[in-house]
Amino acid sequence: MADLKTAPxxxxxxxxxxxxxxxxxxxxxxxxxxxxxxxxxxxxxHVGDREILRAALAAAAAPKK
Amino acid sequence: xxxxxxxxxxxxxxxxxxxxxxxxxxxPGANAxxxxxxxxxxxxxxxxxxxxxxxxxxVVVLDDNDKVSWGSRAICFAKRPLEILDxxxxxxxxxxxxxxxxxxxVFFDERQVYDFNLxxxxxxxxxxxxxxxxxxxxxxxxxxxxELQRQGKPIELRGGNKVVSVTEKGDGVALSVDTPDGPxxxxxxxxxxxxxxxxxxxxxxxxDFVGRVFEDNFLIADVVMDADFPTERWFxxxxxxxxxxxxxxxxxxxxxxxxxxxxxxxxxxxEEKKPENVIPRLKAMLGDxxxxxLEWVSIYTFQCRRMEKFRHGHVLFAGDAAHQVSPFGARxxxxxxxxxxxxCWKLKLVMDGLAPDSLLETYDVERIHGADENILNSSxxxxxxTPKSEISRIFRDAALDLSERFDFARxxxxxxxxxxxxxxxxxxxxxxxxxxxxxxxxxxxxxxPDAPLGDAYLLDRLGDEFQLLAIDADVPDSVEDCGIAAxxxxxxxxxxxxxxxxxxxxxxxxxxxxxLRPDQHVAARWTxxxxxxxxxxxxxxxxxx
Numbered sequence: 001m002a003d004l005k006t007a008p009x010x011x012x013x014x015x016x017x018x019x020x021x022x023x024x025x026x027x028x029x030x031x032x033x034x035x036x037x038x039x040x041x042x043x044x045x046h047v048g049d050r051e052i053l054r055a056a057l058a059a060a061a062a063p064k065k
Numbered sequence: 066x067x068x069x070x071x072x073x074x075x076x077x078x079x080x081x082x083x084x085x086x087x088x089x090x091x092x093p094g095a096n097a098x099x100x101x102x103x104x105x106x107x108x109x110x111x112x113x114x115x116x117x118x119x120x121x122x123x124v125v126v127l128d129d130n131d132k133v134s135w136g137s138r139a140i141c142f143a144k145r146p147l148e149i150l151d152x153x154x155x156x157x158x159x160x161x162x163x164x165x166x167x168x169x170x171v172f173f174d175e176r177q178v179y180d181f182n183l184x185x186x187x188x189x190x191x192x193x194x195x196x197x198x199x200x201x202x203x204x205x206x207x208x209x210x211x212e213l214q215r216q217g218k219p220i221e222l223r224g225g226n227k228v229v230s231v232t233e234k235g236d237g238v239a240l241s242v243d244t245p246d247g248p249x250x251x252x253x254x255x256x257x258x259x260x261x262x263x264x265x266x267x268x269x270x271x272x273d274f275v276g277r278v279f280e281d282n283f284l285i286a287d288v289v290m291d292a293d294f295p296t297e298r299w300f301x302x303x304x305x306x307x308x309x310x311x312x313x314x315x316x317x318x319x320x321x322x323x324x325x326x327x328x329x330x331x332x333x334x335x336e337e338k339k340p341e342n343v344i345p346r347l348k349a350m351l352g353d354x355x356x357x358x359l360e361w362v363s364i365y366t367f368q369c370r371r372m373e374k375f376r377h378g379h380v381l382f383a384g385d386a387a388h389q390v391s392p393f394g395a396r397x398x399x400x401x402x403x404x405x406x407x408x409c410w411k412l413k414l415v416m417d418g419l420a421p422d423s424l425l426e427t428y429d430v431e432r433i434h435g436a437d438e439n440i441l442n443s444s445x446x447x448x449x450x451t452p453k454s455e456i457s458r459i460f461r462d463a464a465l466d467l468s469e470r471f472d473f474a475r476x477x478x479x480x481x482x483x484x485x486x487x488x489x490x491x492x493x494x495x496x497x498x499x500x501x502x503x504x505x506x507x508x509x510x511x512x513x514p515d516a517p518l519g520d521a522y523l524l525d526r527l528g529d530e531f532q533l534l535a536i537d538a539d540v541p542d543s544v545e546d547c548g549i550a551a552x553x554x555x556x557x558x559x560x561x562x563x564x565x566x567x568x569x570x571x572x573x574x575x576x577x578x579x580x581l582r583p584d585q586h587v588a589a590r591w592t593x594x595x596x597x598x599x600x601x602x603x604x605x606x607x608x609x610x
Contacts, residue, residue: 033456037463045473 004055078200081131082207085225091249099125100416102240102253104228104266107134108199109384109401110259111206114220115153115213116409119529122416123219125253126210127242131224133203136361137287140196140315140323141395145486145512146402147191148585152528155209156191159202163195164316169298171468171478175305178469180297183483188565189515190522194395194483196317198287202398231256231269233378255412256380259401264386270377276370277444279391280330281451284364286343288322290357300480302450302465306349311450313393313480314350321360324350325392327451334364367391367447369440376429381408388436390443393450393481400439403487404432410529410583414607419548424608427494435487442482449479486512489586496580496589496602502573503590513585516566518556523566526554527585531603534579536570538593546600549607551580582606 010016024032044053083106090097101117103110106128117124142159150156170180185193213220229248230241238256242249258266267274294314301312310327317323326346328337336342343362351357371388375381384401408428414420452458467474489495489510498509506514515524531551533540540553561567571577580588580602589602604610 033459034463034466037459038467041460041463041467041474041477042471 002049002052004052004059006059078133078135081224082133082204083128083222083224084131085223085245087244087246088223090251091244091246095249097249097251099123099251099253101125101255101257101412102127102238102251103257103259104128105258105260105384105386106130106203106207106222106224107259107261107384108139108202108206108398109386109405110257111203111210112149112153112402113257113259113383113405113409114222115155115206115209116405117413118210118213118218118220119153120409120413121219122409122413125221125223127223127226127228129225129227129243133200133207136200136363137285137317137321137323138199138363139202139398140198140317141399141483142195142197142202143395143399143484143486144185144189144191144193145484146399147195148512148515148524149402149406151191151525152406152585153206153209154212155205158205158208159197160191160195162201162205162318163197164296164318165192165195166296166298166316167193168295169300169480171465171480172299172301172304173462173465173469174303176469178465179475179478181475188517188563190524191515196315196323198317198319198321199398201318228260228266228269231266231380233270233380235378238379254379254416257405257408258380258382258386259384259405260386262385262389264382266380267372267382267386270380272377273373274370274389275373276368276389276440279367279369279447279451280453281447282328282330282332282334282337282364282366283392284326284328284337284343284346284362286324286326286347286362287317287360288324288347288357289320289360290322290351290355291320292322292351292355292357294322302461302480304350307346311480312350322357326350328364338362338364365392367451369444369447371433371436371440374429375404375432376425381412381425381428383408383432387432388440390439391447393446394439394443395481395484396439396443399484400435400487403435404428406584407432407435411608414549420607420609427492427608431487431489431492431494434489434492438487439484446479446481450481488512494582494588494606494608496605497591497598498589499591499598500572500574500577501592502571503577504569504572507570507579507587507590509587509589511587513581513587514569516561516569517563518566519560519562524585527581528583530583531588531606532581533594533599534570534577534581535594536566536577536579538576538578540578540594541596544596544599544603546603547609549603551599551603580606 101124103126106126114124114126167183183193227243229243232239238253296316299314313325315323375387383404390396411424452461464477468478495509533551533553535555543552578594579590588606
């Protein structure tokens with residue numbers, strides 16, 4: 001069973017980050033929220049593995065203060 | 066919670082079917098006693114009565130009404146309940162009258178995002194679902210009860226008999242019943258409460274009914290119209306004619322259509338039910354040129370809750386009285402029929418002294434498992450249909466948007482997960498799974514799937530007693546343990562021209578012996594017959610292990 005990758009895995013991270021921001025450019029807050037939700041569902045389906053999805057949900061949670 | 070108004074012409078539900086008549090029980094000093102009293106002559110009470118009467122258990126059904134249900138109410142019946150009705154001798158009229166459907170369409174905003182076909186598996190006698198008004202469903206059950214009466218079976222329906230008090234006495238139940246001729250009392254060894262979600266019996270006994278109420282109201286309207294809509298289930302999220310809400314259109318027999326419109330929380334129910342308010346809503350949905358007539362209108366609130374225990378001494382709760390779910394999944398009446406299917410054979414064995422009283426505790430175990438499964442599925446559907454936070458609506462709409470372009474998103478769209486029968490995994494009645502390579506769908510605890518058998522069907526040969534299903538295996542005609550027998554049903558590959566039976570019951574095995582319960586659930590299975598193993602499983606399956 002694969003683990004959630006937390007080491008850097010994206011080639012050219014600055015380019016990816018720019019793509020992400022560009023995708024939201026010109027969108028209203030509501031449109032951006034909808035875009036993000038679609039993106040999360042698309043990526044989640046691509047991952048598929050429930051173990052990794054659970055680990056990702058846990059990783060995304062804000063650390064307890 | 067369920068408020069109804071009459072809006073249409075005369076229907077079967079306006080005709081008294083079991084009118085009040087005075088009985089000898091009402092004579093002074095009668096001290097009437099009955100082995101089993103059932104309270105409530107709805108679908109579940111009638112099914113329980115028929116099941117018990119078929120086994121020659123004398124049963125009296127009390128209902129303060131004398132007619133079938135008012136309005137369509139439950140309309141969608143799944144394959145498993147239809148199979149149970151076959152065992153009860155009244156599956157045919159239901160399926161002959163019902164509307165069979167397989168195609169569903171999902172709309173979002175102004176467009177259709179996708180459609181689906183249930184693609185029911187071949188080789189089953191009964192379809193995946195039929196739509197049928199509850200009043201027809203009850204009518205056919207009442208007719209079956211009368212047929213049993215004519216055959217001399219001990220079944221009695223008493224309309225106009227309202228239970229006003231009930232006392233569980235440890236070894237039986239005492240009842241007071243009000244009638245047009247005044248009150249009378251009776252006692253019973255067992256009482257089965259099938260008196261609906263608002264169960265007066267439950268209230269009289271001061272029992273809990275805990276769960277979750279969803280803050281939303283739905284208008285149900287049954288309309289009669291000559292429309293050329295296809296026989297499909299159409300579900301709308303956020304349509305132009307009901308902005309921000311959902312809607313459902315589904316066909317029933319006799320040109321009656323079920324329409325559900327989500328209304329939101331802060332509404333005046335009495336106002337919304339008035340035809341002058343309902344009709345404009347329907348015109349907005351159907352278009353101005355569609356001629357229709359309102360048959361029945363109701364407003365309900367989604368809720369998912371159940372009793373902590375369904376068994377309270379000699380009082381047993383079944384159907385909506387024990388558990389309630391939101392609709393949109395065909396889980397209400399359908400799960401109630403699985404309750405009585407589970408309960409009646411156990412009660413019979415206990416009454417006959419062949420099984421210990423503790424067998425009835427497994428009714429709780431198995432049917433609470435079923436109720437929890439239904440509540441889980443129903444709650445999830447409701448959370449999808451009526452998102453209660455901004456972010457849940459954002460994700461809901463994202464799934465709907467994506468479902469138009471991408472297959473992957475369609476399984477995320479939840480407009481009601483349609484009922485499938487419960488597998489009693491982990492039940493104390495389950496024996497060994499000794500069939501190496503056997504299919505998972507027929508593991509101990511599972512309901513038997515149907516399969517063609519020559520030119521007939523397997524399930525028509527199963528039920529009402531313990532059975533040994535032998536496929537290409539040697540078994541004796543009957544095996545008995547302490548008065549409980551299992552009789553053999555022998556099948557060879559030659560009886561299985563389609564291969565469905567082998568696929569569903571053998572898998573990779575070359576022979577199989579199944580011990581089956583009277584409710585057509587698998588108790589245990591092996592590759593070959595072993596008398597000691599079968600007897601041990603028979604004891605386990607009847608709570609005597």
